[in-house]
Amino acid sequence: MLWFAFLRLIGLMTTLLAASLVIFVVLEVIPGDPAEVMLGLNAQADTLAALRAELGLNAPVYTRYINWVLGMLHGDFGVSYTYSVPVAELIGERVQVSLPLASGALILSTALAIPIGVYSARHHGKIIDTGIMAVAQIGIAVPNFWIAILMVYVFAIVLRILPSGGFPGWDENFFGSLQALLLPVIALALPQASILARVMRSALLDVLHEDYIRTARAKGLSNKATLWRHGVRNALIPVLTILGLQFSFLIAGTVIIENAFYLPGLGRLIFQGITQRDLIVVKSSVMLLVALTIIVTFLVDIAYAAIDPRLRRRP
Amino acid sequence: MHANSLKSRLLCLAGGAALTVAALVGAQSSAEAKSSLSLGMVLEPPHLDATAGAAAAIDEVVYQNIFQGLTRIGADGSVLPSLAKSWDVSDDGLTYRFHLNTGVVFHDGTPFSAQDVKFSFDRARSEDSVNAQKPLFSAIEEVVVVDPDTVDIKLNTPSGNLTYNLAWGDAIIVSAKSVDTNKTHPVGTGPFKFDRWMKGQEIRVSRFDKYWGDQPKLEQASFRIISDPNAAFAAMISGDLDAFPLFPTPETIVQFQADPRFEVAIGTTEGETILAMNNARGPLKNKLVRQAISHAIDKQALIDGAMFGFGTPIGTHFAPHHPAYTDLTGLYPYDLAKAKELLTEAGYPDGFSATLKLPPPTYARRGGELIASDLKKIGIDLKIIPVEWAQWLSEVYKETNYDFTIVSHVEPMDIGIYGRENYYFNYHSEAFTKLIEQLNVTADDAQRNELLVQAQKLITDDAVNVYLFQLAKSGVWNANVKGLWINAPMPSNDLSQVYWANE
Numbered sequence: 153m154l155w156f157a158f159l160r161l162i163g164l165m166t167t168l169l170a171a172s173l174v175i176f177v178v179l180e181v182i183p184g185d186p187a188e189v190m191l192g193l194n195a196q197a198d199t200l201a202a203l204r205a206e207l208g209l210n211a212p213v214y215t216r217y218i219n220w221v222l223g224m225l226h227g228d229f230g231v232s233y234t235y236s237v238p239v240a241e242l243i244g245e246r247v248q249v250s251l252p253l254a255s256g257a258l259i260l261s262t263a264l265a266i267p268i269g270v271y272s273a274r275h276h277g278k279i280i281d282t283g284i285m286a287v288a289q290i291g292i293a294v295p296n297f298w299i300a301i302l303m304v305y306v307f308a309i310v311l312r313i314l315p316s317g318g319f320p321g322w323d324e325n326f327f328g329s330l331q332a333l334l335l336p337v338i339a340l341a342l343p344q345a346s347i348l349a350r351v352m353r354s355a356l357l358d359v360l361h362e363d364y365i366r367t368a369r370a371k372g373l374s375n376k377a378t379l380w381r382h383g384v385r386n387a388l389i390p391v392l393t394i395l396g397l398q399f400s401f402l403i404a405g406t407v408i409i410e411n412a413f414y415l416p417g418l419g420r421l422i423f424q425g426i427t428q429r430d431l432i433v434v435k436s437s438v439m440l441l442v443a444l445t446i447i448v449t450f451l452v453d454i455a456y457a458a459i460d461p462r463l464r465r466r467p
Numbered sequence: 468m469h470a471n472s473l474k475s476r477l478l479c480l481a482g483g484a485a486l487t488v489a490a491l492v493g494a495q496s497s498a499e500a501k502s503s504l505s506l507g508m509v510l511e512p513p514h515l516d517a518t519a520g521a522a523a524a525i526d527e528v529v530y531q532n533i534f535q536g537l538t539r540i541g542a543d544g545s546v547l548p549s550l551a552k553s554w555d556v557s558d559d560g561l562t563y564r565f566h567l568n569t570g571v572v573f574h575d576g577t578p579f580s581a582q583d584v585k586f587s588f589d590r591a592r593s594e595d596s597v598n599a600q601k602p603l604f605s606a607i608e609e610v611v612v613v614d615p616d617t618v619d620i621k622l623n624t625p626s627g628n629l630t631y632n633l634a635w636g637d638a639i640i641v642s643a644k645s646v647d648t649n650k651t652h653p654v655g656t657g658p659f660k661f662d663r664w665m666k667g668q669e670i671r672v673s674r675f676d677k678y679w680g681d682q683p684k685l686e687q688a689s690f691r692i693i694s695d696p697n698a699a700f701a702a703m704i705s706g707d708l709d710a711f712p713l714f715p716t717p718e719t720i721v722q723f724q725a726d727p728r729f730e731v732a733i734g735t736t737e738g739e740t741i742l743a744m745n746n747a748r749g750p751l752k753n754k755l756v757r758q759a760i761s762h763a764i765d766k767q768a769l770i771d772g773a774m775f776g777f778g779t780p781i782g783t784h785f786a787p788h789h790p791a792y793t794d795l796t797g798l799y800p801y802d803l804a805k806a807k808e809l810l811t812e813a814g815y816p817d818g819f820s821a822t823l824k825l826p827p828p829t830y831a832r833r834g835g836e837l838i839a840s841d842l843k844k845i846g847i848d849l850k851i852i853p854v855e856w857a858q859w860l861s862e863v864y865k866e867t868n869y870d871f872t873i874v875s876h877v878e879p880m881d882i883g884i885y886g887r888e889n890y891y892f893n894y895h896s897e898a899f900t901k902l903i904e905q906l907n908v909t910a911d912d913a914q915r916n917e918l919l920v921q922a923q924k925l926i927t928d929d930a931v932n933v934y935l936f937q938l939a940k941s942g943v944w945n946a947n948v949k950g951l952w953i954n955a956p957m958p959s960n961d962l963s964q965v966y967w968a969n970e
Binding site: 182183184185186188189190191192193194195196198199202203205206234235236237242245246301304305308309312315316317318319321411412413414415416417420421424426427428429430 | 511514519520594595597598599600601602651666667668669691692693701702705706855856857860861862864865876878
């Protein structure tokens, strides 16, 4: 187990390093000079040169790369070109929105998907099952930003019971902040819940055909007890895999949802950083998301090994 | 994990989620007090130091609210006194003496004096200055402190524009004490002081009690950043926002016009929207080709189609509300036969192909498609390339690597760009350069206007670019909000005169 974890850890570090290189190179290659973006049409050449010097853009490429990576290892993510504040501080502020948003969506989608999936599998082939699966199919097909617009229309414009967007801040208005995240969480969760419900249903249907289910029934367990004790538990393994994979989709989804509800989250920070060529913000935030995704994958791998002893014995 | 516990846990999760949802709905906070105002903005300012960046969003927050200059621009575009209560010009036009207001303090309590004026202008003109509009100060030779309330600005050449130039957001007066932190915590002399910036969300200001002038009626104001057009619409129509001075989607304006809760104000901007042509490239070197293109574009159809009717045809690179504007829209009427004829005369009877690089704003992306279809009718095949702003700045503006592009030139009184060396149009005209030189040393308004008319005629005759329309400023706000600017003679949301009418 330890050896397995160690090998996975080496893999993780290599992936992170490779990712940092790719991110850095891509952002070096795209056209656009941060100084030009900041100073606009009337800027003189000497003014641009002065700003470039101030931003430290004159150092050679490899020096900047090494400084960036070494800085991150020390927890120093650089200073934003445009905002002139440490990137770590910016990310810290934004995570307070993005993390509750993504985890709220993860919890909500799980809370919706598992009972629905189980219910659907139990009524396999009946009209209710077909109905639920049709709704889930629509949930997968409809893009989340459209759900967002629709919900804003209903709840903010017609009913006026929820704000149309924005975020008051946890320290100023805790309840208002929860409220502000409600529609975004639902918009983000619905498509994920649809996918998860379908996976839950088919996984459970597969499991229900296994021999051990028949055995369980044969030894006298009730239908219900068999379903929960042996069916759902085994079916949760593929659901867990999908949950792990969904994490990166959730991260990508937050970029869109944060724009639709004008939430000051990490996704919008990156989006804005790209258009303003605040490259240091983009580099560091993307790197953080990559690290997060890789770490989640790593944890899922370790969790498998913990659950399934067969995986541990692999050389 | 026991089976029943698994089931109950899952049910708990689902129940808990449902309860949270139920608790959160229906407890919407009531309307804000009537002494505060929330305004929507599409772009977030990169920072709040107007002396170190070109972004209009900076000025839209800080200019005339937090920071002030010696002079200021009024809602009608005229130059008015601000920190300087009056000024005299010497007979040779080379010395401007500014008499400053007394009793002015910065928000941190530091008193304001002539020293601050000298410091601000010397800093803007210095070697390592990062002022985006450094050319505004090019005529200044020296700034001399006469006494704490008087300052002389000595020029190296007479400049008829000086008081206007000093009214730009880039020419605001800063204090040496707080200058280094203005980007994140601006400290000025204006009627509002900076409170808090929740990045990506909003910037808050509140009334400054020790303001030297008349106290503003608003106690608080917040500038909210809403970049998504659908979200902007939702925030306005649901009443979450009080005002959106530069509303991003013209297609939804009609809905606000029909709703008595809102006031819709269509005003003018300084944005001349043009189809810029690279005068140094291929067929576009030929004036006849450029004239043919000018004839081939239906400008009114473009305004209707791309801007939903909001925009004024211009015919030259000049704002129609300026006294020196001359109407040249009749020079190149929409006439395909004439365009074909000119193109044949120029030696391109079958047209040619070229690229059209489009920056992100709606006017460019939507307008570009219409222009491409217009030009196809005379055989010019345009390949549309959408670009980001950063890419536009480096590829089109700096490297002049383009054939056509659409852009709105929002800087006020910027006809002088046609006389600049290596400007991205690649237009060179001795006659034009001479006109601008003459203009710079002319102080008399009537004479200046005459020269400006000549300049407008010259660039239009040469068909340097196709002059499409003057960008409109479409503002939407709560019908009870009074005193916001209708026109945008300078990027600013001056809140000093804003108040709520009775409910």
